[in-house]
Amino acid sequence: MRLLVLGAGEVGQAFAKAxxxxxxxxxxxxxxxxQEAAARAASLCGAQGMKVDIEDAAALEAILRRHDIVVSTxxxxxRFAVPLLRRVIAAGCHFVDVTDxxxxxxxxxxxxxAAGAAGVTAIIGCGASPGISNLLAVHATSQLERTDRLLTFWGSHGEEKESLGNGVTAALRHWVEQISMPIPVWRDGGIVSARPLDRVEVDYPGIGRVSTRLVGHPEAVTLPRKYPSLQECLNVMNFSGYVHAALDRAARDVRTNGLTIDQAAARLAASLDERRGRFRPGDAMSYVYHGVSDALRGKKWLPPLGAVAEGWRGRKRMVVGAALxxxxxxxxxxxxxxxxVIAADMIVTRMIKRSGVATPEQLIDPEAFFFALWPFLVDGQGASLSxxxxAIAVTTAPLSPPGRQSRITAARA
Structure with missing residues (x-):
């Protein structure tokens, strides 16, 4: 099939390599x-590079009709997700994107x-998070007979120099957006509006109770479509106290100090650069304070990406952790x-046949997905897995005290 990749930024170039x-x-x-970025990405995989303005409806339609499947980065x-998907459906192309x-x-x-009527398969939110995280959540719930609470998470695992990006990237700007305004989560059988950055306690088997922060992401509102009996579904992040303090400041900059998302993102980027050792005098004290505080409290780290399911196995209340x-x-x-790439390949090879718009947990077989992902995994020394x-590390434990839920500020959406 003929594949069109829209976007030649960091993710688009990585897609070309994969x-x-x-x-x-x-x-x-x-x-x-x-045109230059498109040509640079195309050179990584022997593809054709071309210039396109996706807001030029006529030009985009002409390009779409020459392809069978579209991947958007x-x-x-x-701004772009919904209008683009409408045009893709009208053109009759299959579709994958990484919307978060x-x-x-x-x-x-x-x-x-509309996609179903057009015979179009569209898998949205198919990146790391959402994407891998959703399918780890499916794997975690498969270990239980009934799941009441489901959390997806991501963070630094204590290696923030390597895990945080440089400068004001699109991802960092999106991060600021999702911590500075009310976000949708799932509680008590429905979507509610919650306050980002509230503390959420996560019981992870083999690690213990970990303090995390609430952040807006699709998993919290899409996973309940597969598991409607969930009482709570959240997405949280796990970083150092210094990073969480920097995020708090960025959120206040937008909510109360009148800064735009871009301005707050620029300030946050400077703070994260300081995390790499380039301190301004005013922030050095904060860095030292939070570093000492994390050490004295014995801060625990979740895996960099994963899911936690709480529920029942027989008469026992259990918690299951799943991570790469x-x-x-x-x-x-x-x-x-x-x-x-894996999702697009599954569509073109007919491993996924159902048409319509869905998130990964609805259409992708987790076993097949992680089988495809397995060759890319390396251990702590950088060696391929034996x-x-x-591909998935699963841990389970009895859950005590039973039914403990996060105390987040929420209102019915």
């Missing part, structure tokens, strides 16, 4: 508003009937792009 390893596409075109989702904004995600899911059994080299761009090592 797609070379899959053989279900007869030819690949990479398009971007910048373009943002922000709040909950509100556009819900709007895209509302196009399910290793890491995927190549940075956050490759970690985001690789799941989209042939008898699973």
């Amino acid at each position: 797609v070379r390893l899959f053989h279900g596409f007869s030819d690949v075109t990479i398009a971007d508003l910048s 373009i943002g922000p989702a709040s 904004d909950p509100l556009p995600t819900l709007d895209m899911l509302a196009l399910d009937a 059994n290793g890491t995927i080299p190549g940075g956050t761009g490759f970690l985001t792009a690789l799941p989209a 042939t008898d090592a699973a």
